[in-house]
Amino acid sequence: MGRRSWGAAASCGVLLLVALVLGGLPTRGPAAVRDDATISQQRVDDRPDIVLILMDDFSMELLSTMPEAQRMVREGAAYRNSYVVDSLCCPSRAALLTGQAPHQTGVRTNTRNGTPAVGGYPAFAAHDNPRKQFSVALQGSGYTTGFIGKFLNVYDVRRVNGKIVPPPKVPGWDDWQAILSGGYNGWGFRSTYLDEDGTMRLRTHAKPPRNASHEERDRGYATNVTADMAVRFLRDHRDDTSPYFLEIATYGSHAQIRKAYPGSPAFPSAFRDRAPRGDLDGGNCGLKRCGSLSLRDLLGYDDPRDDNAPTYLRPGGRTAPAPAWRTNPIILSDKSALRHYRDRVQMVQSIDRLIARVRREVGPDTYVVLTADNGIHLGQHQLNGGKGTPYDSDVRVPLAVVGPDVVPGRRSQFVSNIDLASTFEELAGRESPAFRSGTSFAASLRAPQARGGRYVFFEHTWSRSRPAEFDPDKESGGSTDVVPSYIAVRSARGLLVRVDLDKDWRGTDYAWELYRYDVPWEDRNVFAEDHAKPWVRDLKRRIEEFDGCRPAVCRALSR
Numbered sequence: 001m002g003r004r005s006w007g008a009a010a011s012c013g014v015l016l017l018v019a020l021v022l023g024g025l026p027t028r029g030p031a032a033v034r035d036d037a038t039i040s041q042q043r044v045d046d047r048p049d050i051v052l053i054l055m056d057d058f059s060m061e062l063l064s065t066m067p068e069a070q071r072m073v074r075e076g077a078a079y080r081n082s083y084v085v086d087s088l089c090c091p092s093r094a095a096l097l098t099g100q101a102p103h104q105t106g107v108r109t110n111t112r113n114g115t116p117a118v119g120g121y122p123a124f125a126a127h128d129n130p131r132k133q134f135s136v137a138l139q140g141s142g143y144t145t146g147f148i149g150k151f152l153n154v155y156d157v158r159r160v161n162g163k164i165v166p167p168p169k170v171p172g173w174d175d176w177q178a179i180l181s182g183g184y185n186g187w188g189f190r191s192t193y194l195d196e197d198g199t200m201r202l203r204t205h206a207k208p209p210r211n212a213s214h215e216e217r218d219r220g221y222a223t224n225v226t227a228d229m230a231v232r233f234l235r236d237h238r239d240d241t242s243p244y245f246l247e248i249a250t251y252g253s254h255a256q257i258r259k260a261y262p263g264s265p266a267f268p269s270a271f272r273d274r275a276p277r278g279d280l281d282g283g284n285c286g287l288k289r290c291g292s293l294s295l296r297d298l299l300g301y302d303d304p305r306d307d308n309a310p311t312y313l314r315p316g317g318r319t320a321p322a323p324a325w326r327t328n329p330i331i332l333s334d335k336s337a338l339r340h341y342r343d344r345v346q347m348v349q350s351i352d353r354l355i356a357r358v359r360r361e362v363g364p365d366t367y368v369v370l371t372a373d374n375g376i377h378l379g380q381h382q383l384n385g386g387k388g389t390p391y392d393s394d395v396r397v398p399l400a401v402v403g404p405d406v407v408p409g410r411r412s413q414f415v416s417n418i419d420l421a422s423t424f425e426e427l428a429g430r431e432s433p434a435f436r437s438g439t440s441f442a443a444s445l446r447a448p449q450a451r452g453g454r455y456v457f458f459e460h461t462w463s464r465s466r467p468a469e470f471d472p473d474k475e476s477g478g479s480t481d482v483v484p485s486y487i488a489v490r491s492a493r494g495l496l497v498r499v500d501l502d503k504d505w506r507g508t509d510y511a512w513e514l515y516r517y518d519v520p521w522e523d524r525n526v527f528a529e530d531h532a533k534p535w536v537r538d539l540k541r542r543i544e545e546f547d548g549c550r551p552a553v554c555r556a557l558s559r
Contacts, residue, residue: 044241045142047429048404049366051234051358052247052420054096055351055398056089056150056254057387058372061297063398065286065345066352068359072370076402077445081414083456083490087374087387087394088480089254090153091460092417094124096373098132099421099436101459103548105129108461110153119463120154125168132435134421135172138245138428144237146175148229149183149249156180157190157202166192166200176200177229183222183251186268187260191229210261214271217261221270222251227354234361245424250354253347265339269346285345286352293342295334300380300393300521302334308381310499310511311527319528322511323501328482332384340378340385359402367403367427371417380521386480390458390488390497391522405446413452414490414558415441437554453558455539457546458488462503489542495522496539 063069072078084092086102094100094107102108106127109119117123124130135145147170157164157180170176175194182189188207195201205225208217218224230248237244255266275282281291295301309324359368377383377393387394399415418438425432426442443450462485485505488497494516502509514527514536530536542557549557 043243045243047143047243048427049238049243049362050245050424050427051362051366051368052245052424053351053355053358053368053370054093054149054247054249055348055370055372056249056251057374057376058253058348058397059344059375059378059393060396060398061299061341062253062345062348065288065293066348066355067287068352068355069370069398069400070287072355072359072368072400072402073398075408076368076400076406077409077411077448079399079411079413079415079441081412081456081492082371082397082399082417083395083415083458084372084374084397084417085456085458086460087389087458088460089373090120090124092373093152093249094129096417096420097134098129099134099418099432099438100129100132100551101418101437101457101549101554102461103459104435104437104551107152109463111463112154113463118461121152121167122154124152130171132433133172134424135245135247137425137430137433139172139174141428141430142242143428144175144240144242144244145173146177146233146237146244146246147173147249148175148177148233148246149179149226150251151178151249164202166202169194169198169200175233177233179222179226179251181257184254184257185260186222186251186256186264187217187220189222191225207260218270218272221350223350223354224270226250227350227357230354231357231361234358238361238363243428245428248354248358250351252351253344265343267340267343267347269343270350273346273349275346283342283346284349285342286349288345290342290345293338293345295338295341295379298337298341298378298380298393300391300523301337302379303381303521303523305382307524308513308522309525310497310501310513311525311531312511313527313531317532319531325482325484325499325501326381326383328382328384330382330384332379334379337379337385365404367401367406369420370398370400371420372397373417383482386483388460388480388483390460390486390490390495392520395458395490401445403445407446407448409448411444411448411452413441413444413450414454414456414492415452416456416558419453435551437549437551439555439558454491455542455558456490457542457554457557458490459486459546461485461505462500487543487547489539489546491535491539493517493535494539496527496536496543498540498543 085095086092090110091102091107094105107123111120113119139145155167179191191203208220273284283290305326310322312320312322375394376387378385380393422432422436422438422440423442426440485500497513512527513525515522
């Protein structure tokens with residue numbers, strides 16, 4: 001008997017847990033034979049295994065170059081309207097783990113930004129988010145949970161009495177192999193692990209010397225180390241009598257913080273994927289020739305910003321121009337933007353090989369989910385390089401799911417990364433707690449036309465970059481600091497943004513931007529001419545209700 005579908009498990013989650021306790025749950029027959037081992041045990045717990053692959057700073061134009069990712073898109077459910085609630089690393093990851101928006105997690109920036117902390121792991125811990133992770137619920141219901149790779153900003157080693165000690169243990173995870181901040185550089189970093197008695201330990205991944213071969217250096221490359229860890233987890237647990245959940249979080253395709261080797265590009269790929277020295281058009285760009293990649297692929301690149309300034313809405317419905325916030329000097333050249341783009345394409349090819357290795361290891365009753373924490377802009381909107389905006393380049397992310405009962409094809413439902421926690425819980429036969437602000441999209445996996453979200457919301461808090469801030473990439477212009485605080489909502493018709501031009505966190509100076517999707521990027525603010533139309537008034541009402549919303553209201557607003 002094959003493993004029962006997620007739908008059946010979801011409809012009888014309570015009975016499933018009772019059956020586990022009483023030992024009365026039916027077992028499944030032998031699993032499929034793999035190349036290197038035959039499954040000899042039968043599962044007592046018939047729920048599906050789940051693997052989440054989370055990429056870092058992954059913009060959509062990269063996806064078309066990745067053969068294995070494209071295979072997932074063809075063979076599974078692919079969501080064309082998949083977004084993140086905040087296009088900044090730490091707020092986005094905290095939202096994914098908890099199913100809550102940043103105003104609920106309290107994680108609004110990447111670093112502490114004062115006392116009490118408003119960002120980074122310190123804010124995550126201070127607001128009781130560790131116990132709210134979906135992994136806690138899955139672990140409590142019998143799943144073996146594993147985490148490998150990048151966790152949250154400021155989650156790193158500490159120095160206590162002159163000694164380097166590991167960061168705090170994070171609840172909800174049976175296997176905890178977080179790669180710490182040195183992973184940004186590609187080589188030479190630390191990771192954590194739990195020893196047999198559950199004590200947190202540190203492991204050092206030494207950087208191979210400069211004169212080492214490309215093959216030796218590539219063995220120490222962060223993405224490849226992450227893939228090796230993931231394969232070991234999958235092999236260790238595929239014969240278990242209970243299911244597993246594994247999150248694999250890569251550092252690619254984020255820019256480096258420090259050069260691991262002299263001459264390293266800002267976006268360092270594995271050496272096997274780089275062009276020979278002096279060959280500007282060579283290298284491994286997956287499904288495309290590197291020389292064919294052009295700035296035309298970056299929709300909205302160098303789009304004039306004279307017509308993007310926000311608009312004030314005055315009493316009585318009058319409008320007036322507001323000060324532009326896109327005032328950064330344009331320092332990213334076309335040559336640099338194209339080099340960064342091609343380097344990023346080469347960088348994600350190692351992630352593509354990770355995807356292939358994972359899919360070879362898992363069984364047919366495993367869901368594999370591919371997505372990212374945010375995108376980036378690289379010259380779009382004349383914003384140099386960075387992220388944090390509500391625009392398509394920054395907030396749209398890939399979402400592809402393969403697994404049992406998944407009907408292949410594109411999906412048009414609007415999905416946010418705060419929906420993932422509830423989705424994983426439904427797949428695991430769990431009812432989501434009331435504090436989740438996201439809504440499961442599991443039904444759409446087997447029913448592509450299932451009812452789903454029609455709106456997604458974005459929020460972002462401006463902050464000045466602090467020491468240990470990893471996101472203003474100086475080599476590509478570092479525009480992140482200019483992005484103001486905002487709340488935004490997106491529908492099929494357009495994007496409405498309420499920006500706060502007052503950078504004091506205690507004050508407000510609201511202005512508006514509205515973009516119709518007559519073109520595939522946000523080319524012209526039309527709020528002054530369209531703000532009174534019914535569909536725009538509806539978006540405005542939703543923004544005002546989303547501001548500080550409680551979970552039940554947040555969920556209702558997306559429908």
